[in-house]
Amino acid sequence: MSVRIVVTGMGWVTPLGHDLEGVWGRMMRSECGMAPITRFDARTFPTTFAAEVRDYDVNAFVKHPQAHATAGLNSKYALGAARQAWAQAGLDERPAPSLRRVGMYLGAGEGVIDTANYFSANVAGWEAASSRVGGSWFDAAQRLLDRAREVEQEPHMPLAHLAREFGIRGPSYNCLTACAASTQAIGEACSILRRGDADAMLAGGTHTMIHPLGITGFNRLTALSTFKGDPTKASRPFDIGRDGFVMGEGSGMVVLETLEHAMARGATPLAELIGYGSSADAFRITDIQPDGRGAAAAMTQALAQAGIDPLKRLDDGRPPIQYISAHGTGTKENDSIETIGVKRVFGELAPSIPMSSIKSMMGHLIAAAGAVEFITCVQSIRHGMLPPTINYANPDPELDLDYVPNTARAAKIDTCLSNSFGFGGQNDTVIVTRWRGA
Amino acid sequence: MGRSATPVVITGLGPVCGLGVGLEPFWQALTAGTSAIRRIDRFETGSFGCPFASVLPEGFDVRTLVPKSYRKGTKVMARDIEIAVAGAHMAVQSAGLVTRGTEGATTVTIPPERFGAHIGAGLIAADIDELTAALVTSTNTDGTVDLGAWGSGGMNNLTPLWLLKYLPNMLACHVTIIHDCQGPSNTITCGESSALLSLGESMRVIGRGDADACLSGGAESRVNQMGLMRYWYSGRLRAMPAAGQGPELVRPFDDQASGSVLGEGGGILVVESADSAARRGKAPLAHLVGFGASQSVCTDTLGMDLSQNGEDIAAAIESALDDAGMKAGDIDAIVPTGCAVPDVDAGERAALERIFGSRLSTLPIATVVPNAGFCGAGTGALAACAGVQMLATQTIPARLNATATPGLDAAASPSRPAALRTVLVLTASLGGQNAAIIMRRAS
Numbered sequence: 098m099s100v101r102i103v104v105t106g107m108g109w110v111t112p113l114g115h116d117l118e119g120v121w122g123r124m125m126r127s128e129c130g131m132a133p134i135t136r137f138d139a140r141t142f143p144t145t146f147a148a149e150v151r152d153y154d155v156n157a158f159v160k161h162p163q164a165h166a167t168a169g170l171n172s173k174y175a176l177g178a179a180r181q182a183w184a185q186a187g188l189d190e191r192p193a194p195s196l197r198r199v200g201m202y203l204g205a206g207e208g209v210i211d212t213a214n215y216f217s218a219n220v221a222g223w224e225a226a227s228s229r230v231g232g233s234w235f236d237a238a239q240r241l242l243d244r245a246r247e248v249e250q251e252p253h254m255p256l257a258h259l260a261r262e263f264g265i266r267g268p269s270y271n272c273l274t275a276c277a278a279s280t281q282a283i284g285e286a287c288s289i290l291r292r293g294d295a296d297a298m299l300a301g302g303t304h305t306m307i308h309p310l311g312i313t314g315f316n317r318l319t320a321l322s323t324f325k326g327d328p329t330k331a332s333r334p335f336d337i338g339r340d341g342f343v344m345g346e347g348s349g350m351v352v353l354e355t356l357e358h359a360m361a362r363g364a365t366p367l368a369e370l371i372g373y374g375s376s377a378d379a380f381r382i383t384d385i386q387p388d389g390r391g392a393a394a395a396m397t398q399a400l401a402q403a404g405i406d407p408l409k410r411l412d413d414g415r416p417p418i419q420y421i422s423a424h425g426t427g428t429k430e431n432d433s434i435e436t437i438g439v440k441r442v443f444g445e446l447a448p449s450i451p452m453s454s455i456k457s458m459m460g461h462l463i464a465a466a467g468a469v470e471f472i473t474c475v476q477s478i479r480h481g482m483l484p485p486t487i488n489y490a491n492p493d494p495e496l497d498l499d500y501v502p503n504t505a506r507a508a509k510i511d512t513c514l515s516n517s518f519g520f521g522g523q524n525d526t527v528i529v530t531r532w533r534g535a
Numbered sequence: 536m537g538r539s540a541t542p543v544v545i546t547g548l549g550p551v552c553g554l555g556v557g558l559e560p561f562w563q564a565l566t567a568g569t570s571a572i573r574r575i576d577r578f579e580t581g582s583f584g585c586p587f588a589s590v591l592p593e594g595f596d597v598r599t600l601v602p603k604s605y606r607k608g609t610k611v612m613a614r615d616i617e618i619a620v621a622g623a624h625m626a627v628q629s630a631g632l633v634t635r636g637t638e639g640a641t642t643v644t645i646p647p648e649r650f651g652a653h654i655g656a657g658l659i660a661a662d663i664d665e666l667t668a669a670l671v672t673s674t675n676t677d678g679t680v681d682l683g684a685w686g687s688g689g690m691n692n693l694t695p696l697w698l699l700k701y702l703p704n705m706l707a708c709h710v711t712i713i714h715d716c717q718g719p720s721n722t723i724t725c726g727e728s729s730a731l732l733s734l735g736e737s738m739r740v741i742g743r744g745d746a747d748a749c750l751s752g753g754a755e756s757r758v759n760q761m762g763l764m765r766y767w768y769s770g771r772l773r774a775m776p777a778a779g780q781g782p783e784l785v786r787p788f789d790d791q792a793s794g795s796v797l798g799e800g801g802g803i804l805v806v807e808s809a810d811s812a813a814r815r816g817k818a819p820l821a822h823l824v825g826f827g828a829s830q831s832v833c834t835d836t837l838g839m840d841l842s843q844n845g846e847d848i849a850a851a852i853e854s855a856l857d858d859a860g861m862k863a864g865d866i867d868a869i870v871p872t873g874c875a876v877p878d879v880d881a882g883e884r885a886a887l888e889r890i891f892g893s894r895l896s897t898l899p900i901a902t903v904v905p906n907a908g909f910c911g912a913g914t915g916a917l918a919a920c921a922g923v924q925m926l927a928t929q930t931i932p933a934r935l936n937a938t939a940t941p942g943l944d945a946a947a948s949p950s951r952p953a954a955l956r957t958v959l960v961l962t963a964s965l966g967g968q969n970a971a972i973i974m975r976r977a978s
Contacts, residue, residue, distance in 0.1 A: 139686060285736070294828075383696065521705055
């Protein structure tokens with residue numbers, strides 16, 4: 098591999114907090130960020146709970162608050178996560194020589210719809226006789242809707258805010274491949290760096306769908322947990338009683354650099370990104386390939402790029418990957434097929450590879466999930482600890498891997514693999530390894 | 536040429552917009568100087584300030600453009616998805632590919648795991664009639680929606696798959712299922728730069744050997760109430776003079792330019808490795824030789840002051856030239872965003888002046904927005920299709936409406952023959968993402 102890519106900064110804004118080590122500590126204590134929804138009155142919805150970001154103030158993270166006065170929640174989360182990553186990478190004290198050579202690749206979701214006013218405008222414009230919205234909708238909309246709030250919903254607005262905050266002027270992209278988006282963003286950012294189209298990339302994701310139409314959409318798909326007890330017990334990945342995912346929100350951001358660029362400015366690598374794979378199921382809009390083929394294809398490509406033989410143990414007897422951050426949504430289908438896919442790739446070694454889902458603790462951050470899980474992988478290497486899958490009470494006889502049940506565990510971890518799979522059949526895998534020096 | 540390990544070519548074009556479905560009507564209209572912009576009659580526009588758009592031709596029916604076995608799948612397609620699916624169908628035909636979507640196919644041209652898809656998309660608005668029919672089951676007496684009633688039952692008036700009509704990645708999802716593209720795929724959502732960034736990513740994916748071919752481009756339809764409203768709020772649409780008729784409204788680079796008019800449309804191009812095309816004996820339509828991207832830093836809180844960003848937009852062009860191993864003097868024609876939004880026009884013009892200097896006055900500029908409307912994530916795909924066809928036919932298409940502007944070859948004029956070796960295609964988006972593609976004539 099000609100160009101080496103290192104991670105030099107990480108940051109996240111999550112339902113478990115807004116600082117790197119604080120969130121990590123909460124995961125190590127098996128804490129859960131789920132509670133009744135406070136953003137709107139969801140008491141009658143099939144799902145009444147979510148994992149919300151709490152006590153977050155974007156102004157604690159930005160140098161130019163006025164430039165973000167109208168920012169949507171997704172942009173605000175992105176700014177907080179990016180500031181942490183930027184700071185850890187030391188990009189203020191040891192700046193990149195040219196911000197033209199610094200790009201962005203985000204998997205950012207759309208902004209939050211202005212539900213109450215949008216709904217009211219629609220109802221005001223409704224013509225029952227023809228069962229259509231008529232021309233008076235435009236009067237109601239112009240009276241009720243807010244210009245900035247509408248424009249800020251465009252999915253590329255987080256890029257605009259980050260550019261404004263950090264002065265980034267290099268190649269910039271936003272991809273929105275559902276729940277796979279920010280893993281794909283990190284992988285594609287890596288590809289851009291390898292080819293030399295930029296020297297450093299801010300990569301990650303940001304999203305919130307904790308609003309009435311977001312919950313409605315996933316409730317109608319029956320993808321969300323409708324657990325009736327304590328919300329902190331609702332997300333049960335790999336457990337036989339799992340009944341869907343729990344909505345989370347937030348952002349994860351990393352600074353990726355070519356090793357050359359990082360060394361030249363005296364940055365400290367935290368880990369090395371060594372593999373990326375991407376595939377499409379091309380199967381059905383609602384279902385995953387039942388044989389795990391698409392998921393396996395992404396993992397296999399990433400392993401090949403990393404130069405790792407998935408069937409061969411290391412000299413010290415450990416499997417070649419020592420931790421898998423699962424997509425692990427807690428839906429019946431995902432957890433089964435992900436398990437099948439992992440077995441398909443790692444064969445007899447699969448049961449010896451710990452694989453957990455942090456979605457059991459912080460919910461599903463949708464487009465931002467992959468970035469937060471990537472950061473979790475780097476943290477597990479740095480701390481020698483595996484984050485748990487909480488709420489694992491009753492094993493599913495068909496799911497027989499090591500899901501790191503309920504409590505964090507110490508382990509010697511050098512190389513991790515992170516999976517993300519999106520509605521619509523998008524599969525993405527990244528592999529990160531311990532920084533061992535140049 | 537360039538740093539790509541494998542040369543990359545374009546072998547198929549599938550533009551879909553108000554001018555027609557497929558290359559023939561698109562190019563015929565561009566060369567004849569026809570505009571599809573009309574008063575909107577799909578829904579009532581009431582007091583809205585820009586009640587014009589270019590919409591797909593009467594009779595467009597996506598069911599006729601998918602395999603019979605997939606017709607049921609068209610029920611969960613927003614208009615944006617329909618455009619992408621139609622574009623992919625036309626592009627695959629144009630490229631002479633046999634895919635899983637080809638009726639009666641037994642073997643396919645591109646191995647599924649070597650077949651990718653990069654399809655740009657926008658923020659898709661829910662069908663307002665469908666949503667509101669459900670909402671009105673849960674209203675309070677003051678006309679607001681009662682979330683309690685909605686949550687306990689009103690929402691059940693929406694079809695279970697409702698959300699899947701509006702996820703941006705459903706464009707690529709349907710296309711990859713129909714044509715069995717199991718390779719790298721992506722959904723880039725960078726406003727008007729989505730399609731060129733997608734083409735650039737396909738070029739890189741093929742260049743590094745991760746795929747043999749990709750269905751690439753973008754599509755969007757904002758011709759609905761919420762789409763219009765958001766584009767209006769983003770300062771993109773022209774406030775209509777009372778006497779406005781439609782076709783004459785969009786005037787790119789004209790001193791009198793005062794905004795754009797929406798279109799629905801986009802297109803899919805078949806991007807293929809030169810080796811793959813050669814193996815199957817398909818003559819390329821054009822070579823993709825350079826790609827570059829950049830981000831504009833806008834101080835306006837809504838990212839609209841692109842006029843200040845000639846330097847940022849120029850950086851994308853410089854990267855593309857560098858990627859192609861070319862100099863500014865090697866470019867023979869330009870297809871910019873050309874949307875007649877004064878800020879975007881000014882930003883693009885400033886960038887072009889930086890790159891081309893005084894030579895700009897003699898470089899032909901082609902535009903598609905006056906004909907097909909401003910198609911959001913699809914706009915770059917239509918521009919790219921025009922660029923390829925300019926090279927293939929050695930023609931500058933007709934230009935509409937704009938009066939002469941000193942220093943720029945962009946005024947209204949009929950179609951004309953021209954010796955073209957290379958074309959630069961350029962887009963600048965609302966969020967500040969700029970993308971540039973350089974194409975070379977197939978030798």
